[in-house]
Amino acid sequence: MSLPHALLTALLEKPSSGSELTRRFDRSIGYFWSATHQQIYRELGKLERAGLIRTLPGGAPTRGQKKEYEVLPEGRAELVRWVDQREDPKVARDPLPLRLRAAGVVGLGGLVDELRRHRDLHRARLAEYREFDRRDYADEPSTQQERVQRLVLRGGIDVEAGWISWLTRAVEELSGEAPEEDTAGTDP
Amino acid sequence: MSLPHALLTALLEKPSSGSELTRRFDRSIGYFWSATHQQIYRELGKLERAGLIRTLPGGAPTRGQKKEYEVLPEGRAELVRWVDQREDPKVARDPLPLRLRAAGVVGLGGLVDELRRHRDLHRARLAEYREFDRRDYADEPSTQQERVQRLVLRGGIDVEAGWISWLTRAVEELSGEAPEEDTAGTDP
DNA sequence: ACAAGCATGTAATTTGTTACATGATTAT
DNA sequence: ATAATCATGTAACAAATTACATGCTTGT
The missing domain is CATH 1.10.287 (Helix Hairpins)
Structure with missing residues (x-):
């Protein structure tokens, strides 16, 4: 369950649209995680429905238009919880x-x-x-x-x-x- | 698509049952791949239906009994193909x-x-x-x-x-x- | 004969991948 | 204006995770 948290982190660092996040995942975030744009869009939808993020006011609602997201307090709280939890290392998979x-x-x-x-x-x-x-x-x-x-x-x-x-x-x-x-x- | 090939490799090294494979995945194979017993049983079923492996003659067919598999020529051929293909490195995911x-x-x-x-x-x-x-x-x-x-x-x-x-x-x-x-x- | 553990298996859900579709924007 | 590209999105599928169920084997 790391992708949603990676997105929350990226959005806290800087509110972005789906395509911007996709590019950022190919760069700095991508040192230790990768995701396709489809995964990202789907997950953004989930996070929005769950009330952890929202679109920036003024974002155009139609298809093909940029749509910027920002993190809500609930999203930040969830991220804090995730950072602080115990989680054992997994074996590398290559x-x-x-x-x-x-x-x-x-x-x-x-x-x-x-x-x-x-x-x-x-x-x-x-x-x-x-x-x-x-x-x-x-x-x-x-x-x-x-x-x-x-x-x-x-x-x-x-x-x-x-x-x-x-x-x-x-x-x-x-x-x-x-x-x-x-x-x-x-x-x- | 590495799990089936990991299983083919393990079975070529030594014909085994599902539970034996599970243990072997916690040991030597597991340096670079992990799998739960459920993944392994499901995948063994697939490989058998695909004609790449078969149960050793004499294996009991009932539930709860050990069931040993061995690799068929088609399975070995598939493994050869896999070893020889090109496949780009993925980013680590941690x-x-x-x-x-x-x-x-x-x-x-x-x-x-x-x-x-x-x-x-x-x-x-x-x-x-x-x-x-x-x-x-x-x-x-x-x-x-x-x-x-x-x-x-x-x-x-x-x-x-x-x-x-x-x-x-x-x-x-x-x-x-x-x-x-x-x-x-x-x-x- | 009964409990404990082992071996196999089913089911439901989540996560990741691949292919494709459509509205907007930009450049020529 | 129209082709190329960008941004968002849908759909189908494959892989992985988690929880649970059932039949055998072994020890007492």
Whole structure:
């Protein structure tokens, strides 16, 4: 049940329309959650019916028009409750290691190339995150909100770095490639 | 669509019943996928109807009795196809960083304690994985299957280490705690 | 023979994915 | 004006979660 709370958070940071939220989910929010625009529209409807958010007064009610939402006190209260609850970590869920394990039984096929491809995609994502980090938090963060947002971005960076280190080792071991030099770079 | 393929892999490694598969998903397979017994039973039924697996001859057909499955040639072929396809990496999906971001807006509440709790759970899981690594792969792996299984386990270890490093930093920064010494240990 | 636990299964709900449809806005 | 794009929305489906039900097996 994280999507509604992710939406509440995003709307508290800045009232937005569905399409704006979709774009924001591809960016900062998306380090640890993704959602299609359909999920977002459906969930916005639910949240509105539940009285947790409302459309900004003056929003046009017809189709195809922008429709901005803001969070109501009940929505904020629900978010507080969610932040404060206990919730155990879930196991990561990723098909790639699963495919590798399957390859252990039925043969590698072209999987090593696929591992290289993923390694490169993760490297690109890591570079992008580091760029965000440099650009958006150049000077010491002032507000608690900024400090926390930077921490979350750091989480994304750590996770990407972890994948790269694993994929690099896997490719080396399965292809007999020579180890490369420090491609992930050092921590800034 | 990873669950059916995870099941095919597990069954190729060793024909099993639903409850055995459930247990195996809590162990080795579970480094990167989880499933409840209900998901597993339903999916086994589907795979059987699709002609990808069958019950071992001699299995009792009544309820409450063990029912062992094995993979048919069509199932193996499907697995080969899956291993060899292209599939882009998905973004990680974890509520904890999301909750942290929400806390940036509505206040931390008891979240720092929750971060500590998660850090400790990840430490415990990491210790467990390292124990598996030591126990199950003490000597150099001989078969391709063993090499690959060990690589997957290493993936689990890398991911856990990444979480621990992030959570440790987050707790330090949000609580003003003094940095600790090397709790994750060094790579064996 | 009875309780406790195990193995399988059904049902209902929620969440996520994919495909498609329609009204508004913008650029040429 | 009209094509391309944007924003919102509907529909159908697949996957995952939660709760509950029923028959076997084992130990006492």
